[in-house]
Structures are given as C-alpha cells and as structure tokens.
Amino acid sequence: MSEIPQSRATVPVITVKDFMDNAAGRFDLELIAGRAGLGNIVGEPMVHRPGLALSGFYDHFAASRIQVLGMAEYTFLQAMSEEKRCACFETLFACKVPCIVFPGKMEIFHSMLEIAERHHVVVFKARDLSRDFMMSAMILLEELASPRCRIHATMMDISGIGVLIEGKSGVGKSETALGLIKRGHALVADDLTCVRRHGINHLIATATEVERDFMEIRGIGILNVRQIFGVGAVRREKQIDLVITLTQQSEMEHSFDRTGSALLTREFIGVQIPQRIVPVAPGRSLVNLAETAAQDQKLRLSGYVAVEELGKRVVELHSTEENC
Amino acid sequence: MEDLATRRAERKVCLLNKYGLHIRPASLFTKVASRYNADVYVEKEGTVVSGKSILALMTLGAACGTELLITAIGEQSIEAIDELSGLVSRKFDIPEEQE
Numbered sequence: 001m002s003e004i005p006q007s008r009a010t011v012p013v014i015t016v017k018d019f020m021d022n023a024a025g026r027f028d029l030e031l032i033a034g035r036a037g038l039g040n041i042v043g044e045p046m047v048h049r050p051g052l053a054l055s056g057f058y059d060h061f062a063a064s065r066i067q068v069l070g071m072a073e074y075t076f077l078q079a080m081s082e083e084k085r086c087a088c089f090e091t092l093f094a095c096k097v098p099c100i101v102f103p104g105k106m107e108i109f110h111s112m113l114e115i116a117e118r119h120h121v122v123v124f125k126a127r128d129l130s131r132d133f134m135m136s137a138m139i140l141l142e143e144l145a146s147p148r149c150r151i152h153a154t155m156m157d158i159s160g161i162g163v164l165i166e167g168k169s170g171v172g173k174s175e176t177a178l179g180l181i182k183r184g185h186a187l188v189a190d191d192l193t194c195v196r197r198h199g200i201n202h203l204i205a206t207a208t209e210v211e212r213d214f215m216e217i218r219g220i221g222i223l224n225v226r227q228i229f230g231v232g233a234v235r236r237e238k239q240i241d242l243v244i245t246l247t248q249q250s251e252m253e254h255s256f257d258r259t260g261s262a263l264l265t266r267e268f269i270g271v272q273i274p275q276r277i278v279p280v281a282p283g284r285s286l287v288n289l290a291e292t293a294a295q296d297q298k299l300r301l302s303g304y305v306a307v308e309e310l311g312k313r314v315v316e317l318h319s320t321e322e323n324c
Numbered sequence: 325m326e327d328l329a330t331r332r333a334e335r336k337v338c339l340l341n342k343y344g345l346h347i348r349p350a351s352l353f354t355k356v357a358s359r360y361n362a363d364v365y366v367e368k369e370g371t372v373v374s375g376k377s378i379l380a381l382m383t384l385g386a387a388c389g390t391e392l393l394i395t396a397i398g399e400q401s402i403e404a405i406d407e408l409s410g411l412v413s414r415k416f417d418i419p420e421e422q423e
Contacts, residue, residue, distance in 0.1 A: 004363070005395050008370035152374045168363055169376035192373055192380040208383040216379050222347075 009149040009269045016040045016099045016122045018144055019066065019137075027136045028127040029101075033113040037120035040098035042066055045145035047101075047134045049073060054088055063095040066137065070130045074106045086111050093119035101137075103130040147269045148196035154215075155188035155205040155238065156180050158294035162238040164193060164205060164273070165290065166266075167246030171280055174215055176246070179287030186235040187225050190215035195268055198239070203271050206237040242274050242297045244290055249279040260296070261307045274300075331362075333405040334395040341415035341422075344387035349416040350378045356407055362398030364408070375408070 017038040023029045043064025053061045054073055069077075077085050089112040092100075099122035102108050108125060116123045126133045153166035154173040158180060165173050174190055181187055189207035198204045207213075213226040213234050226234045243266040257264065257277070265272040276293050280286065296306070341349060357364040357375040364375030368390060373380035375394065386392060392412070396404040415421050 004397065005365045005367055005372045005393075007372045010370070150371055150373070152372075152377070152380065169374050170358065190379060191377045192383055210383050210385070211379050214379060216377065222378070 007150040009147050011147045012145055014042050014045060014141070014144045016042060016066075018042075019099075019141070020122075020124070022140055022144060023137075026140055027133055030125045030127075032102075032108055032123040032125050034099070034116040034120060034122040036117070037099065037122040040096075040120065040122065042098045042141070042145075045141035047137045047141070049130075050092060053092060053095075056091075058091075058095070061095060063097050065098075066141070067092070067097045067100045068130055068134055068137075069100065069102055069106060071106075074102075077109065082111055085109060086115060089115045093121045097121055099124060101126050101133065103128055103133040142198075143196070146197045148194060149269055150208075151193050151195055151268065152191065153193050153243075154190050155193040155207075155240070156290070157186040157188060157235045157238045158291055159185065159298065161294040161298050162188075162205065162241045163290060163294050163297075164240050164243045165246065166243060167280075168248075170218075171246045171248065172286055173246065174217055176286040176290055177215065178217060180290060181225060181229055181233050183287065183291065184232075185291070186233055187213075187215065188235050188238045190225075195240070197269050197271060201271055203240045203268055203273065204237055205240050212236075240268075240273050241301070242276065242294060244293055245275060245277045246280050246286065247277055249281045259307045260305075328399040330397060331399060331401050332395065332397050333401040334393060335405050335409045336391060336393050337409045337412045339386055339388055339390045339392065339412065341418055342388055343421060344390065345381055345384060347378070347382065348418060350381040352411065352416050352418075353381060353408065354378050356411055357404060360396070360398070360400040360404035360407075362396040362401040362404045364404060365395045365397075367393040367395065 015038065019042060020029055020031065044062060046065045047068050048062045048065035049070050050067050050073060054076055077088065080088065093115055101124045103126040108123065113123065151166065153164050154177045156163050156165065156177055165176055167173055177187055177190060188205055189211065192208060192211060193205045194208055195203050195205050213224055215223050215225055217223060264275040264277065266275040274297065278289055339345060354376050365372050366375045366381060366384065368384045368386050371384060373384060375381065394405060394408055
C-alpha cells in the first residue's frame, strides 16, 4: 500500500521575541530591560499572575508562562522595603521566567531592572490595563502556539462559508476557485493552504506569505488575483467550515453519497470537518457544485438538513395513506 | 500482481543550482512532473508539497544546497523519479546557474 506523503503537523516554539514582534497592532509593549532574554522560550503559551509566589510559596509555580503583575501583586510589592522587594524579584527571576509585564499605570521598580538584566528576564511595560492586556496576550499566544500544518488544497470563502477544496493535481481545484472568484467569492490560498488549530475544534486557513494573492492556472500561468479582480477577491484568513474533495469518477471505488445524509468528515490536526466528495466528470460544473455545497452547509449549520425534511414528508405521507 | 496505481518510487536529491527553487526551476520541474501518470510530492524538512504545483514548490523556500525528498506514486512513478532527479542534478539545465 502506498501512503501519500503528508506535511508533518508542527507545534511552534515561541520566544519572547516572537511575542513582542507580533504584539504590534494588538497591544503596546515597550521593552524596558533584559534584551538578552528575548530568546527565552515561553514554555506554556499563557499569561500568569505570580500572586502567591511573591509571598514565597513556589509550589506549582507556572514559571514558563509570561508573568503579569496585577494591582494586587503591585500593591503587595510596593508595601515592601526596597531590600525585601529586591530579594523577592531575585527569587522570582531565578525561576527562569521568560519575561515580566507591568501593565497599565504601574510604575516599574527601578531597583529590579539590574536583577532582570542579570537573570536575562525581559521586562516590558504595557499600556493597557492588566485585564485587557491579559485577554489580548492570551489570544495572541494561542494563535502563535497552536498546532499547524500545510495542506495541498485551495481555500475559498464562499458567501461567508470557508471551503477547502482538495484533490489531486490537475483535477481542477484552481479552475474551480477562479470560477468562484468570478462569481464574487474570495480566494484565501491556492494549491497550498496553511492550517492552524483554533481552540479545540476549529481550523483557520491562510496562505503562505510568499504565495498570498497568487494563483496558477494551467494554460494561463501565474495570476495576481488581487491585482486582476480587486481586494474583494482575496481574503487573508478564514475558518474552514467544509471540505470538498474532488475525485475522478473512475477513482471512486466506493459509491458516493447520493442523499447527503451520510456525515462524512475529514480530519486535520485532530479536528473533524464536514466533507463532501464530489466526482469530477465532463458536464459537471464544479463552480456551481462548490457554491451550492457551501450554501447547503450554511443551512446545515443553522440546523436545516434537506434530506431529513424529505424523509419526514415521506413518513407523513405513508401514515396519512394508512389512515385513509 | 503489482497494482500499478500504487507503484511508488522515492529519491533524495540535493539542489545544486545557484538560486535554488525559484520560478524557472519550479516551472521546469512541474512541467516534467505533469507529463507522467503519477502523483509527485516534494518534501523539505517535514513539509510536503505537490510536485505539480509551481506555487507550492516555491513556498518551500528551498535554496541551493537544500536536500529534497521526491516521491512519486502511480504507474509511471519510476520514470518520473528518474527524469526529475536527473533534472535537479543537472541544475535544471539553466545555463546561468551552472557554476
């Protein structure tokens, strides 16, 4: 049996520098000290308030997370003598925390900067209040650290439904996408789609930086979709709601679903996505089929399944006939 | 009897041409790959892309010296691998990138 080679799913390792570089546009982060620690790894992609640890209780302390001082920690530290506070930071930084953030109006204790430099702990000042900062930082960390992989497929936004079109080379993925673009839908990625897990049961698709906005059509060549069709024809990222697998009819060993009642799913990085297997044959308009499948999926997401209603009607018909 | 459709061949090759897998070599590669009745995959450090897609090949970011694994599955997989690995080792026959 020949197994098709597939890209390995990866879980990115994030450093303090990654966190800082990607903060732009989400929250303001100013580097105050400890530049040498920018390569520190954020082992657990979460934010953490040191809380009890500052009082000396270090059991179960989440040292590999980004440490954020809240008002409680700040007030607690402020009330201490300078000497005691330094000792406190000394113990905290010795745990090899990746970085520490002073959000909102909290003034940085200058006596701790030298300790941070020595332990290679990055010190940041954030403009937002701690709760706002923590929320945004968690979302960013989740995005940066979620598992991801690359799939040989084309990704489209069809009337708000994210559709991943997969199939072997030459089966017509890009041509279908082009037809969909002409009908007003938007391209996310052609031929190679980067997928990352969002939460536990969603997938977000994007294009690679290099390939974004471009597609290749056999016989025409490389096209820049944004330039030809305008900004409305492209989209940066989109959640995958449906997978359409294009298959040569001759390759269909199993007879495909005729009613749409079978709940086929396709798995990527541990997430199951509803799947439709669509046979490709002369005279079948793939653009139309993809568009209709997307609209049907939209209905299904709202709770309506056509085949179920048809089934109900037939049962009703039979029962009234019996009553006659 | 061997099932021709699942006949598999694979080979490791090293990119030798000066500028790596940019547009011209990528398009030459896909042109050759598309001639064969076989699915072609190219792998670099765990990332696999279709060998019949120019765009996908370019996103690999494969520079000169990169090691690639070419896999072909299908009736003509062996012929495809032979010609493709030959093409890569001849630096895609691009005159300016031979040194």
